[in-house]
Amino acid sequence: MVEEAIANLYPEQEMRCPVHLSIGQEAAAVGVCDGLRSGDLAVSGHRSHAHYLAKGGSLKRLLAELYGRSTGCTGGLGGSMHLTDLSAGFLAATPIVGSSVPVAVGAAFSAKARGSDRLVTIFVGDGAMETGVVHESLNFAVVHNLPVLFCCENNLYSVYSPMEVRQPGHRTIADLAAGHGIRTSAGDGNDAEEVAVLADDAYRSIRAGEGPVFLELSTYRWREHCGPNYDNDIGYRSLDEFDLWRANDPIEVLAARGVWSQRASDTEEIASEIHLAVEFARESPFPDPETVRYPVLHRSVS
Amino acid sequence: MNRSLNYGEAIREALDQSLSDDPDVVVMGLGVPDPKGVFGSTLGLQERHGPERVMDIPLSENAVTGVALGCAATGMRPVLVHQRVDFTLTAFEQVVNQVAKWRFMFNDQMSVPMVIRMVVGRGWGQGPQHSQSLQALFAHIPGLRVIMPTTAHDAKGMMIAAIRSDDPVVCLEHRWLYSIEDEVPESRYVVPLDEARIVRSGTDITLVGVSYMTLECLAAADMLAEAGLSAEVVDLRSIRPLDTSAIVSSVERTSRLLIVDNGHVVGGVSAEIVAAVVEQAFSHLEVAPERMGFPDYPTPTSPALADDYYPLPHQIAMRASEMLGKRFSFQPIDRGERRLDQPHPAYQGPF
Known part of the structure; x- marks a missing residue:
């Protein structure tokens, strides 16, 4: 509902930053974050709203950030592509594909080195699996037996480029990761319950000191890569494919099983929270270029 | 009593003292614990401080730079070592997009106290990819401190300051400086990172x-x-x-x-x-x-x-x-046995 609200408001042109909406991919975020403790950390990439919210990130500060306000989670310096909420354990999201992965591994290294029981979850997409740095990071995490879960949401497209032009069809992403000697599993990324079971199983072994785990979750992006619209009309994917995934709506999956129902009162409560967050954002001041203090360098050590 | 150390020994002492003073300091880099010890600058540190704090790395400069950033953003003070500037270029994405901007893009909610050491090669045929001196490239990026200490005295004091600094510091060390001695106090001292x-x-x-x-x-x-x-x-x-x-x-x-x-x-x-x-x-x-x-x-x-x-x-x-409007004919220095591609006769490369 948050992402739907953003999509509805985006054409007003008051949110003046790129947005990569998570609509269709919510179950992976919810299921994976469900088993994280408050002291655990999550890290993400460009499509991070769902991860931020599922880890408990402030909705008000997310909306304020999209609106470029000083009350935003990065005070207007980052926008949608640079989210953080340290109080919720959402360490960071940055949008260069694959680039935030070693940072998450470093946070896991630090947790282990400092004797904390913290674990770190890093969210990536199928495209990130084609970057060198992700493989360097997987290797490092395995060599150092780090407490980190690599969660790969495979939504079949990198912007508009389909899997078949990017990766060979005769192996899965989980197979690729397994080459690093990491424990892997895979499942339906649109089924939050299944995801939670897989993630909890991963967390149990990670917390037992058995090293990192790689989880591949199949899912689908409903809207355009970047922006608020549907884009099934521009010809990079078929309507049949879209309809197939839409029938596998993460919320409908739970509803059909009776796990969750969209009761009117629940929906109203969420809508009201979103409304308040949008109001908060819109009423918040913009950062003032005259008084803003850009954090670039600290004072020199003397 | 005045004491002389060479540049590599001075850096080694700075690292040694920093590791002793602050349990959050770690030193990582390819060859850090090897018998050569990065031209002497990391010799014996693993023996003194343990493999958990002084460690070799996989040949993954890009990821390890991100790992160091993840460590720094969560309370540690990593020192990353590359034996050539040229090798650091495989990590340029992390340095420019992440390390330099981390504090800024998260609006001062995190700092990145990390040091990236790299060596500038010269002589004995180091050639196109082992002798680049790319300080200007790093200096172009807001959010980084870039230092190039010349003397052993400054190398120690600036290294201690760089480790204590809450900013990411890129330190370029010229290969030919390593053998040069200078007066280096045994005490822990700081040389400012922004003063000529x-x-x-x-x-x-x-x-x-x-x-x-x-x-x-x-x-x-x-x-x-x-x-x-x-x-x-x-x-x-x-x-x-x-x-x-x-x-x-x-x-x-x-x-x-x-x-x-x-x-x-x-x-x-x-x-x-x-x-x-x-x-x-x-x-x-x-x-x-x-x-x-x-x-x-x-x-x-x-x-x-x-x-x-x-x-x-x-x-x-x-x-x-x-x-100055003068015309003098200055003669090249008499180098004796030393060829132009050697800082001193004992240097015979190969690296």
């Missing part, structure tokens, strides 16, 4: 040296003195931020500026210094500032060609005297 130093006072011209070129400037100043000309030599030490006030005040005294960079002239640090001096001290200048440095092509490998690549003291002296 006047290493020789003079009145006729300001020579600004970068890293090893500071030593060449000092040798040139000796030659100039014999010809009755007085050169002031400034060791730049900090590339970013630039200590423009020290250079400007020197130029205000001497009215002439010659910069000798250990790096390419085109698009280099020397251009930034000239710009600052022209902007701030234009009326003090008697003649246009001049620049020397690496030519506009990569480093060739053959000694026959590499010998012609680097500014030499007699060439610096020549250029300085021309700026």
Whole structure:
């Protein structure tokens, strides 16, 4: 509902930053974050709203950030592509594909080195699996037996480029990761319950000191890569494919099983929270270029 | 009692003391615990502080830079070591997109106290991919501190300061400085990360040296003195931020500026210094500032060609005297057994 609200408001042109909406991919975020403790950390990439919210990130500060306000989670310096909420354990999201992965591994290294029981979850997409740095990071995490879960949401497209032009069809992403000697599993990324079971199983072994785990979750992006619209009309994917995934709506999956129902009162409560967050954002001041203090360098050590 | 250490030993002592003082300091890099110990700068540190804190890495400079950032953002103070600047380029994405911007893009909610050491190669055929001196590339990026200590004394003090700094610090260390000794106190001391130093006072011209070129400037100043000309030599030490006030005040005294960079002239640090001096001290200048440095092509490998690549003291002296309107014929330094691609006869490469 948050992402739907953003999509509805985006054409007003008051949110003046790129947005990569998570609509269709919510179950992976919810299921994976469900088993994280408050002291655990999550890290993400460009499509991070769902991860931020599922880890408990402030909705008000997310909306304020999209609106470029000083009350935003990065005070207007980052926008949608640079989210953080340290109080919720959402360490960071940055949008260069694959680039935030070693940072998450470093946070896991630090947790282990400092004797904390913290674990770190890093969210990536199928495209990130084609970057060198992700493989360097997987290797490092395995060599150092780090407490980190690599969660790969495979939504079949990198912007508009389909899997078949990017990766060979005769192996899965989980197979690729397994080459690093990491424990892997895979499942339906649109089924939050299944995801939670897989993630909890991963967390149990990670917390037992058995090293990192790689989880591949199949899912689908409903809207355009970047922006608020549907884009099934521009010809990079078929309507049949879209309809197939839409029938596998993460919320409908739970509803059909009776796990969750969209009761009117629940929906109203969420809508009201979103409304308040949008109001908060819109009423918040913009950062003032005259008084803003850009954090670039600290004072020199003397 | 005064004590001498060479540059590598001085850095080693800075790392050793920092590891002892702060349990959050870790040192990582390819070859850090190996028998060579990065030209001596990490020798014995793993034995003293353990493999959990002083460690080798997979050949994954990009990821390990991100790992260091993840450590730094969550409370540690990692020191990352690369045996050549050139190797760091595989990690440029992390350095520029993440390390330099982390504190900024998360609005000061996290800092990145990390040090990235890298060695500038020279001589013995280091060639196109083992001798680049890319301080200007790093200095272009807001959010990084970039230092190039010249003396062993400064190397120790600036390394301690870099580790204690809450900013990411890029430290470029010239390979030929490693064997040079200097007076280095045993105590823990800090040399500021943003101050140039006047290493020789003079009145006729300001020579600004970068890293090893500071030593060449000092040798040139000796030659100039014999010809009755007085050169002031400034060791730049900090590339970013630039200590423009020290250079400007020197130029205000001497009215002439010659910069000798250990790096390419085109698009280099020397251009930034000239710009600052022209902007701030234009009326003090008697003649246009001049620049020397690496030519506009990569480093060739053959000694026959590499010998012609680097500014030499007699060439610096020549250029300085021309700026003073004099025509002297300065002779190359008598190197005895030493070839031009060796800092001293004992250096026989290969790395």
